[in-house]
Amino acid sequence: MAITGAASETAARVRLGMVGGGRDAFIGAVHRIAARMDDRYELVAGCFSSTPEKALASAADLGVARGYASFAEMAAREARRKDGIEAVAIVTPNHMHAPVAMQFLRRGIHVICDKPLTATLAEAKRLAKAAEASGVIFALTHNYTGYPMIRQAKAMVDAGELGDIRLVQVEYAQDWLAEPIETSGHKQADWRTDPARTGVGGATGDIGTHAFNLAGFVTGLQVEELAADLQSFVPGRRVDDNAHVMLRYQGGARGMLWCSQVATGNENALRLRVLGTKASLDWSQEEPNVLWVSPLGQPQYRITRMGAGSGPEAARVSRVPPGHPEGYLEGFANIYAEVARAILARREGAAPDPAVTFPGLREGLAGVAFVDACVRSSSRNAAWVKLAV
Secondary structure, three states, X not given: OOOOOHHHOOOOOEEEEEEOOOOOOOHHHHHHHHHHHOOOEEEEEEEOOOOHHHHHHHHHHHOOOEEOOOHHHHHHHHHHOOOOOOEXXXXXXXXXXXXXXXXXXXXXXEEEEOOOOOOOHHHHHHHHHHHHHHXXXXXXXXXXXXXXXXXXXXXXXXXXXXXXXXXXXXEEEOOOOOOOHHHHOOHHHHHHOXXXXXXXXXXXXXXXXXXXXXXXXXXXXXXXXXXXXXXXXOOOOOOOOEEEEEEEEOOOOEEEEEEEOOOOOOOOEEEEEEEEOOEEEEEEOOOOOXXXXXXXXXXXXXXXXXXXXXXXXXXXXXXXXXXOOOOHHHHHHXXXXXXXXXXXXXXXXXXXXXXXXOOOHHHHHHHHHHHHHHHHHHHOOOOOEEOOO
């Protein structure tokens, strides 16, 4: 079977900068791998830490010649260069997403931002307004939307193969915060449980936004209101580490979302089930290359990433032959590849390919509104609240 994904295209590179992701960072390395996987980016500049010395040392570690001590300096100087960056990847803690993005938006530089969009809803609205006014391409790295079988699932829903959607069940369970490791110097746990840096939501913001986004991407449904019950099970923790959320979608569908970072025995158990009048779909991130389909009154069957039954939507974001696993890094890379296609089309003055899709401002704003609504609802004993988008 022919491989029709990003790796088969003739490479043309986008000049990329990065803010955050220096020494000892986790997600920065993931973004750099994703950006280079299809040879569509060249990392030429960066401010890799909020500490100037560490920022410059990290640039040297990575072999990036144009290292900067501050992101403001980086934005100003890169914008003046003829060979300056065309896009910036923002891989900082949540509270820095907006101030960093604003510096580059003002200078017409495209933005690829880690999720969630911002730490607060007010900030997200200001950023979205500024980004829309600037006219740049703004992408949010909800990487699970780049998985081939998620693209397959979306295509099947869009084609009406499930009939009318009645129920959406999505869950994201981890156990890495089951103990108070933030008190022992664990860097990732430290900032992700600090409301000043992560925002008002803990698990809801960190992984709940992924679950919320995935359900919306596949079904195309929008949540009208929700009722949330949030917990901080670990004593002394200042943000939620578990949430149960009921969802009411426009058009009458109903949903349930569970996210937890204290779910003992779970590593990265993201699962989505979509149930319609004709059929249902079931997908698990820990077995990402398989999609289970259950037609009403017929035997259940499975579709694999490039096997019988999978369509062009899955094939265009696949890289290797059937039977070879693709997952987390490739999903990230698919988002980067899609954004590169959009940027390169813009560079050439060409119309964007209608097949290109990636999360952006609308999805980012919806994700922060989801967290805001969960916190408001839970503070009112799980009352139903509308999303303030």
